[in-house]
Amino acid sequence: MISIIDYKAGNLKSVERAVNKLGFPCKITQKQDEILNSERIIFPGVGAAGKATEDLRQLGLDQILLQSFKQGKPILGICLGAQIILDKSEENNAICLGLIKGNVIRFPSPLLSPEKKRLKIPHMGWNGVKLLKEHPVLKDLKEEDEFYFVHSYYTLPASEKDIIGMTNHGIDFSSIIGHKNLIATQFHPEKSGPAGLSILKNFCLWSGTDVE
Numbered sequence: 001m002i003s004i005i006d007y008k009a010g011n012l013k014s015v016e017r018a019v020n021k022l023g024f025p026c027k028i029t030q031k032q033d034e035i036l037n038s039e040r041i042i043f044p045g046v047g048a049a050g051k052a053t054e055d056l057r058q059l060g061l062d063q064i065l066l067q068s069f070k071q072g073k074p075i076l077g078i079c080l081g082a083q084i085i086l087d088k089s090e091e092n093n094a095i096c097l098g099l100i101k102g103n104v105i106r107f108p109s110p111l112l113s114p115e116k117k118r119l120k121i122p123h124m125g126w127n128g129v130k131l132l133k134e135h136p137v138l139k140d141l142k143e144e145d146e147f148y149f150v151h152s153y154y155t156l157p158a159s160e161k162d163i164i165g166m167t168n169h170g171i172d173f174s175s176i177i178g179h180k181n182l183i184a185t186q187f188h189p190e191k192s193g194p195a196g197l198s199i200l201k202n203f204c205l206w207s208g209t210d211v212e
Helices: 010-020 032-039 051-061 061-071 193-205
Strands: 002-005 027-028 040-043 076-080 104-107 123-128 146-151 155-156 165-171 171-179 182-187
Touching: 002 010, 002 032, 010 027, 010 193, 027 032, 032 061, 040 061, 040 193, 051 061, 061 076, 123 165, 146 193, 155 171
Parallel strands: 002 027, 002 040, 040 076, 076 182
Antiparallel strands: 104 155, 123 146, 165 171, 171 182
16 A cells, blocks of 8 residues: 555645556545555655654654654655655755755746746756656656646755756756655656656555665
């Protein structure tokens, strides 16, 4: 069973539908025992970092995520779930989970293209990812694949070793990060067509032990 963590941060049903479409059993839950007993965890999220981290702590799910990470359970973070696994976010000055060392930064304003055209914040829509290293969850991706983004903040891991993929929106930013049994995407794989479903499928089959 795959647990999709419910911490009032939305976007859960679309993830559930995508995983079910792939044929894998999953459950939206905030029950600690169900999450601890699951084989894998998907940690999605839409909203603000401050409220999300507050709700996680009130539900005791911050410690459940930390315990699951230390146990080596495969974890996939999505969007806000990819941000609050770091130490701190500039959004609400939120103290986050610290599963990966680093911070979450707001896009600079004004944000300009190479042609000096003003770009919109939030970064919303389809964009590509340049992979910096191989990863089992990303094994079938192609250079031309694009993914759906909606965000005003981006992840900045302390170690470059934790950056797996980069995207450009005025600046280059890390759009896929990971460490040991944890991988996280700033984009929404469940809304990114066949390429996104490929990521979800690979995660649902990943042991979490194939990379250091």
